[in-house]
């Protein structure tokens with residue numbers, strides 16, 4: 001096993017993030033911890049790293065950059081409390097840490113289906129390696145599990161006690177079954193070796209730093225609307241989704257990590273307010289002022305009809321519930337994508 005020592009910031013290009021002077025001046029409290037965030041250069045991970053540094057911790061972000069980007073965390077450099085490592089969690093890692101967040105795994109279907117074998121390895125070997133690390137250093141470890149463990153559910157809304165309805169070998173299985181196996185490993189390390197575990201099941205979350213090519217419904221609609229392209233609805237648009245804004249979710253992560261050892265999870269985190277996909281398209285059109293047309297395409301295999309979390313446990317045990325309404329979260333996300341797409345157009349114009 002090799003100790004990872006490379007820090008990647010030396011030669012990265014500029015990004016669209018603002019300067020974060022307040023992070024540079026954050027004072028570190030006595031309770032400051034060293035926290036490993038695997039997958040920290042991705043959408044959720046970058047927001048988590050930012051928040052942990054704001055709270056005065058030292059953060060080591062380990063990422064293989066398959067879907068994440070150094071630019072997402074570049075602004076954290078000035079804090080002096082942030083280290084970025086290129087590392088694939090499929091390989092073991094040795095680093096003395098107090099806490100571990102495991103977010104490493106591509107989250108959107110086109111990305112996790114691009115190399116399904118590596119996706120399963122990421123969830124299974126990645127969890128195993130990080131659990132071994134947690135055991136070695138007595139660290140508390142958090143797993144970003146997913147509502148996908150419920151598959152195409154027969155129970156609505158989904159409660160944590162529901163075991164799910166998952167196809168074991170369909171195109172989504174590398175993700176769903178990988179995450180299910182990770183939950184098994186986490187619980188076995190807890191039962192057999194006493195590792196302190198924290199599992200959350202995340203439902204559809206959106207916000208700034210999603211990738212324009214993420215392939216999930218919110219980023220698809222916003223990018224299509226901003227580019228004036230047709231907005232693609234799969235199926236008749238009556239399927240429902242619940243959308244949680246990233247700031248709410250990260251608050252839930254930290255509450256879960258700080259909860260008593262007896263709370264292992266899984267705990268659902270998501271926004272229980274349901275919208276149909278057609279309603280979402282209408283909101284995006286209204287907020288962007290786009291004149292894009294709506295077109296319909298066949299529903300992909302195993303696409304769930306309905307997803308809505310039951311968050312009673314999170315409310316009861318963590319005092320958590322989402323605060324940001326869809327229209328507000330969409331405004332912030334649209335502003336981000338607008339900046340990213342404008343910067344991209346300028347770069348293309350400069351080259352031409």
Ligand SMILES: NC(=O)c1ccc[n+]([C@@H]2O[C@H](COP(=O)([O-])OP(=O)(O)OC[C@H]3O[C@@H](n4cnc5c(N)ncnc54)[C@H](O)[C@@H]3O)[C@@H](O)[C@H]2O)c1
Nearest residue numbers: 039041042043044064065066067068088089103105107205
């Ligand atoms: N965003 C959501 O709505 C959502 C919903 C459910 C679960 N999750 C889970 O939350 C986590 C983060 O999701 P996200 O939306 O930020 O996705 P993301 O794709 O933006 O982030 C995943 C990060 O993990 C990194 N990664 C992937 N494979 C890796 C590997 N083998 N080794 C090291 N790094 C690796 C990627 O480069 C990326 O930075 C994932 O585990 C995902 O399954 C997210």
